[in-house]
Amino acid sequence: xxxxxxxxxxxxxxxxxxGYGLEAGFPLARRVGHPLAVALLLALMxxxxxxxxxxxxxxxxxxxxxxxxxxxxxxxxxxxxxxxxTSLLPAVARKKSCGAKTLVGELNVSSLVFGIALITARSxxxxxxxxxxxxxxxxxxxxxxxxxxxxxxxxxxxxTPKAMRGLPSLLLSAGLVSMALMGxxxxxxxxxxx
Amino acid sequence: MSEHGSAFVxxxxxxxxxxxxxxxxxVRSLSEGLAIGLGTALICxxxxxxxxxxxxxxxxRLRFFFFLALSSGTTLLYGLALEYSLPAVxxxxxxxxxxxxxxxLSLKALRQGTPLPSNTSAEAECSRQSRFAALAIEALMYLAxxxxxxxxxxxxxxxxxSLPWPDMPRIRLLPVPPLPMLVAPAGGFMLLGGAAALYKVxxxxxxxxxx
Numbered sequence: 359x360x361x362x363x364x365x366x367x368x369x370x371x372x373x374x375x376x377g378y379g380l381e382a383g384f385p386l387a388r389r390v391g392h393p394l395a396v397a398l399l400l401a402l403m404x405x406x407x408x409x410x411x412x413x414x415x416x417x418x419x420x421x422x423x424x425x426x427x428x429x430x431x432x433x434x435x436x437x438x439x440x441x442x443x444t445s446l447l448p449a450v451a452r453k454k455s456c457g458a459k460t461l462v463g464e465l466n467v468s469s470l471v472f473g474i475a476l477i478t479a480r481s482x483x484x485x486x487x488x489x490x491x492x493x494x495x496x497x498x499x500x501x502x503x504x505x506x507x508x509x510x511x512x513x514x515x516x517x518t519p520k521a522m523r524g525l526p527s528l529l530l531s532a533g534l535v536s537m538a539l540m541g542x543x544x545x546x547x548x549x550x551x552x
Numbered sequence: 553m554s555e556h557g558s559a560f561v562x563x564x565x566x567x568x569x570x571x572x573x574x575x576x577x578x579v580r581s582l583s584e585g586l587a588i589g590l591g592t593a594l595i596c597x598x599x600x601x602x603x604x605x606x607x608x609x610x611x612x613r614l615r616f617f618f619f620l621a622l623s624s625g626t627t628l629l630y631g632l633a634l635e636y637s638l639p640a641v642x643x644x645x646x647x648x649x650x651x652x653x654x655x656x657l658s659l660k661a662l663r664q665g666t667p668l669p670s671n672t673s674a675e676a677e678c679s680r681q682s683r684f685a686a687l688a689i690e691a692l693m694y695l696a697x698x699x700x701x702x703x704x705x706x707x708x709x710x711x712x713x714s715l716p717w718p719d720m721p722r723i724r725l726l727p728v729p730p731l732p733m734l735v736a737p738a739g740g741f742m743l744l745g746g747a748a749a750l751y752k753v754x755x756x757x758x759x760x761x762x763x
Contacts, residue, residue, distance in 0.1 A: 376738075377577070377737060379573045379574040379575065379576045379740070381573050426632070429628055432624070433620045433624045433653075434621055438617065467654055472651065520756075521750075521756075522749050524752075529748055532573070533576075533738045533745060534738070534742075536736075537733070537736075540736060
C-alpha cells in the first residue's frame, strides 16, 4: 500500500477510536493548547513510539527469539526515551505551567499510544511505514474526538428522552459513526491510494 | 481557543465515554470477557498488594516506571498462561491482551502505589486497606460486567456461547443470530449505550444523581 493508502486507512478504515476502541481521553479533555498543536503532538508521539518499538523488535527481540517481551521493553526502554524526547519539544518545555508536561506523561501510558505502537510494530510494515501509520492514527483519533464533540453539541440541543441524554446517546452515536466507517474497507483504499 | 478548543474542554460524560470505549472492540464473547476481566482483576490485585510495601524501597523518580514494569510483567505472564491454556481466546484478543496493563482500572491501581505515604503509619495502613478493598470490589464488578457484556454480544451477534475450556464446543442457543452487528465495534458501542441508559434509569429509580 502507498503512503497515501496507509494514511487514509489509519485515519478512516482502522480509526483508533471507532475501529480499535483505543483512547487517550483524560489528557485530551483538558484545555492545554490549540487543538492543532495537540493533534501534531499526538501524531508525533505515536510515530516516535511506533518507530522506537519497531526498531527494538526487529533489531533486538526478534533475533534473540523473544518478540513477546516487547511490552516489557516498551516500558523499560521506549517509555523513558519517549518521555525524554517529548520533553525536549519547545511547545512542551514552554508550557510546563499549563500542564503540557503532564499531558505528555499521561499520553505516553495511554492505551492509544501503547496500542498503536504495538499494532504497527507487530504488523508487516517497515520502519517508515509504521511511523507514518502511527502518526496518521493519532490524527485519526483527534478527528474522531472532534466529530464526537460536534455530535455531543447537537445532541444537547435536540429533544432526546431523559434516559438517553449524555453518555448513552453519545455511545449510540459513536456506534453509528463506527458503522459508517466500516463501509470504508481496505480493498477500496488499495484501489484509491495505490 | 474558545471556539476551536471546545473538543478539549472537560465533559464529565465524555470522560466516562473514553473509559468504557475499549470494551466495545475488545470484548466480543463470553470467553473474551472472562479473559479480559480476570486479567484486569489480577493486575489490580497484584499492584494493590505489592505497590504499597514496595513504594518506600523504590526511589520516587523511578516509582511510576517501576510499577508500570511490574504491571507489564504481570500482563506478560497472564498472556503467556492464557496462550498456553486457551490459545484460541488469546489469539482472538490479540493486541488487547497487552493493553490490559494500561486499562483505566490497572492505571488506577498503579497510581495508588505512586503517591507519597500518609503522615502516621496507622493512618497509612488504614488508608491502604480501605483503598485495596475498594479496588478489589471495583475489579470484581468490572469482571462481572465484562462477562455479562461479552455473553450478550456473543449471544445476539453469533447466536451461541463459547465457554472458556479448550475442548468445549460452541453452544448454539438460537437458530439465527438476531443482531449480527453486535459483534463489530459499532455494535459494542451501541450495547454500551443501552447499558448506560439502563444504569441511568436504575440510578434515577433509586433517587440518586444521574450520569
